[in-house]
Amino acid sequence: MTVKKIKNRVLIAKPGLDGHDRGAKIIARALRDSEFEVIYTGIRQTPEEIVSTAIQEDVAAIGLSSLSGAHLRLFPAVVAELEKRDAADIRVLGGGIIPDDDIETLKKAGIEAIFTPGAPLADIIDAFKRACDTFYGRKQTE
């Protein structure tokens, strides 16, 4: 069986009011360098706006970044909004300054993976590849 090669398409988003986007921009650029198509929302997006962009842009995964401590409210809000908009197949990943205790809570809320300071870019890119594979129904990364 041959699978038509679809380019991995992802959204990097900054929910809430946090303006620290060095990490988000680096991830966006690193993903582009790894042949992803990347849309970056810019800062100060509501969960509703992020999900609307994700659906319009037809992405496989969303990467959320927050360094202001608002992740516990905002990341699950994105997952809930995806469900509401019947787009729960879009994968959600997250990163930022996120205490260990919160990681389990976020995973239970449907965030696929969480990356904290010092996470190697290669691991983050791999996680996006896996998320895209799941979304596009591929067995494994080509």
Added chain:
Amino acid sequence: MGKDKRITEWEEKELAKSLARSPERKDRFTNHGNEEIPRISFPEKLDDKFISATGFPGRYPFTRGVQPTMYRGRLWTMRQYAGFSTAFETNNRFRYLLDQGTTGLSIAFDLPTQIGYDSDDPMSVGEVGKVGVAIDTLYDMEVLFKGIPLDKISTSMTINAPAAVLLAMYIALGEKQGVSSDKLQGTIQNDILKEYVARGTYIFPPKPSLRIITDIFQYCSRNLPSFNTISISGYHIREAGSTAVEEVAFTLANACTYVQAAIDAGLTVDSFAKRLAFFFNASSNILEEVAKFRAARRLWAKIMKNRFNAKEPASQMMRFHTQTAGNTLTAQQVDNNIVRVTIQALAAVLGGTQSLHTNSKDEALGLPTEDSVRTALRTQQVIAFESGAADTIDPLAGSYFIEEMTDKIERDAYLLMEEVKKEGGVISAIEKGFIQRHIETSAYEYQKEIEKKERVIVGLNRFQSEGSVKPPVLKIDPEVEDNQVKNLRELKQKRELKKIDETLKALKEAASGSTNLMEPILAAVREYATLGEICNVLREVFGEYRYRG
């Protein structure tokens, strides 16, 4: 060989004047062995290059520092940035820091406050009380400063787009405490330009933002003569990933934009330039950082003198606050961060900073705990009282490397400022994304070096240890947001709505015309108008800035 007459002249002029005003901390500064440590050292022979480029502390071009006695006269202000959850909690942290020997307060506001939203605004969900304290009305300021007399302290406020509102609340709080505005000491960050490229807490477009800033300059020059009206910040530009040269260049380019805007608004340069302050990052490359501080001081002095014709030395002096580099802290082996902060803090002191914040070791994990904040403050105290670095002035001057690096950073920063000019100035360069692209590229290249292990970060990509234990972090109770919202709604019920409406109407008129905005804002905060109400009036008139990458 006798003393060079130019040294004698400096001693008789600047130094004598400074000593007459306030003596040094000690009669004699000594080493272990009771030998006297010289106040300042000079080359055996002073040549013209030394005089013009390095010179004397407290004299143009201020390469060696802005005060003739530097830390022998007074140590830098140990100013720890703090603020979280509610005004009540932050008041407790402030009192703790004052008890521990901190010498100036520095308020961290939460993001809704920094972006001009009330705690009950839908945009504020999840962010209330997180990265700083939530301030909605004058009432919150009253709680924040309970038991802290405003005439006894200096307060720095990290507030930009709504700086006029928070400053007005501070003035109104002074009125309530019986402290007149001319006694108030402190700093508002008030630096909107770097928000568009690095920090993100903008509200209005650049033009009305610059108008608010010049209104503040004008109001303060008349009413708050001891208040620093702006803290032009390279810190966040560096945190966003810039190099040291970019930090200096973009910060000074921003500074020139403010100075020009104020001159265009009809202010004379010497009426406001003394109250301009700066804010830089101290990163781990200690020698480059020392050179950076010296270069920035010299470049600014030349710009103020030659381009803007500032006549008074105080208008040519670059006074700055420094914070150690948050982005260098690692979540792995957090104790290593204490060492990083020590090196960075020492760079700031050897570079002649006026005040300093040292980061806590756990800030890559979350908000710092009281214990880690104490260690951060102790780091400054060890440098101040044990290291000897504060006992002699500009000790690295004359090092071939430091002087060469100082010259190079000054030259490269100047050239980059010229490039910004060619882009049509700062605002145009921001709109074209020129400054953002510069910073992003530097950030990405640096990250790639780390990923490839070409740049070693101890404990992160080399010398890792398995299972290093993460310390506890400070958590903000989710109830904080709900309580803040509840209290705000209760307060709103108690106000005289007619008066609020009147003051907001007057503000709208002022904003639509060209009247200075400070008085109408002050009138509104006295009636407990909320930050959000005031900013919404200004949003209506000025519009909002949209993100441009």
